[in-house]
Amino acid sequence: MDLFDWTNIRIIDIVDIVLVAFLLYYLYKLVKGTVAINIFFGIVILYATWKITELLEMEMLSKVLGGFLGVGMLALVVVFQQEIRKFLLLLGSTNFRARKKLFKRLKFFSEETTANTNINAIVNACGKMGTSRTGALIVIQRNNSLDFVKSTGDAMNISVNQPIIESIFFKNSPLHDGAMIIEDNTITTTRAILPVSNDRNIPLRFGLRHRAAIGITEKSDAVCLVVSEENGQISYVKEGDFVLFEDMEELKRILEKDLS
Numbered sequence: 001m002d003l004f005d006w007t008n009i010r011i012i013d014i015v016d017i018v019l020v021a022f023l024l025y026y027l028y029k030l031v032k033g034t035v036a037i038n039i040f041f042g043i044v045i046l047y048a049t050w051k052i053t054e055l056l057e058m059e060m061l062s063k064v065l066g067g068f069l070g071v072g073m074l075a076l077v078v079v080f081q082q083e084i085r086k087f088l089l090l091l092g093s094t095n096f097r098a099r100k101k102l103f104k105r106l107k108f109f110s111e112e113t114t115a116n117t118n119i120n121a122i123v124n125a126c127g128k129m130g131t132s133r134t135g136a137l138i139v140i141q142r143n144n145s146l147d148f149v150k151s152t153g154d155a156m157n158i159s160v161n162q163p164i165i166e167s168i169f170f171k172n173s174p175l176h177d178g179a180m181i182i183e184d185n186t187i188t189t190t191r192a193i194l195p196v197s198n199d200r201n202i203p204l205r206f207g208l209r210h211r212a213a214i215g216i217t218e219k220s221d222a223v224c225l226v227v228s229e230e231n232g233q234i235s236y237v238k239e240g241d242f243v244l245f246e247d248m249e250e251l252k253r254i255l256e257k258d259l260s
């Protein structure tokens with residue numbers, strides 16, 4: 001006997017399967033490389049054992065496991081709090097970006113009022129700081145609010161320009177430590193302390209500055225530029241990952257696209 005009646009498959013079933021596949025893929029992407037992956041597998045094993053005990057009609061054990069999994073749902077929210085937050089941010093910001101783009105298109109006839117980020121100034125400053133081995137950590141806000149990290153630093157209100165960025169990160173400057181946050185075309189915070197990523201897949205050669213860039217881009221849709229004090233290398237970090245680029249011109253193009 002056929003287990004599946006293929007003739008009965010509706011389009012909505014295919015959509016259903018594709019959506020579940022996407023959901024699982026995103027879940028896997030979120031927990032990959034973190035300790036949460038072990039908890040994730042633990043739950044899968046527990047769930048499979050529960051189903052097997054149910055099938056074998058082992059009443060006591062299946063009741064115990066069933067009850068445990070029921071209460072476990074609450075515990076899951078606590079254990080996966082960061083991943084759930086990241087997942088919701090990802091969902092929310094995707095919609096928001098699409099809406100923002102649509103809104104921009106609708107505003108076609110109105111005057112352009114938003115101040116575009118001076119990407120040239122930022123990238124050129126990074127280039128200069130890279131040559132002089134000056135460490136830097138620049139966070140560029142997109143849709144998600146960065147208020148939760150802004151409060152850890154010093155409030156500023158300076159228009160983005162190359163000499164200012166360079167002088168802030170200059171080694172003897174009192175503001176060089178921590179991260180700079182840029183909103184639109186304004187430096188709004190310096191010396192911010194960012195959440196550090198605990199992803200175990202980050203190569204050991206990357207220290208706290210790079211981990212902080214990964215951390216903030218995991219927890220928000222902001223993008224980050226890092227200049228390594230050790231080797232002058234410039235990194236661009238987005239969605240918790242390093243984005244590769246050939247040269248500064250390509251970096252500018254990627255940034256223009258990501259900030260549009």
Ligand SMILES: Nc1ncnc2c1ncn2[C@@H]1O[C@H](COP(=O)(O)OP(=O)(O)OP(=O)(O)O)[C@@H](O)[C@H]1O
Nearest residue numbers: 135177178179193194207208209210212228229230
């Ligand atoms: N959580 C954080 N938030 C903001 N800035 C941070 C954070 N952690 C470290 N930094 C900044 O990074 C600087 C250097 O840290 P560290 O040497 O560990 O980084 P790194 O990734 O090895 O970078 P580099 O290649 O420049 O040495 C610190 O002095 C500090 O200014």
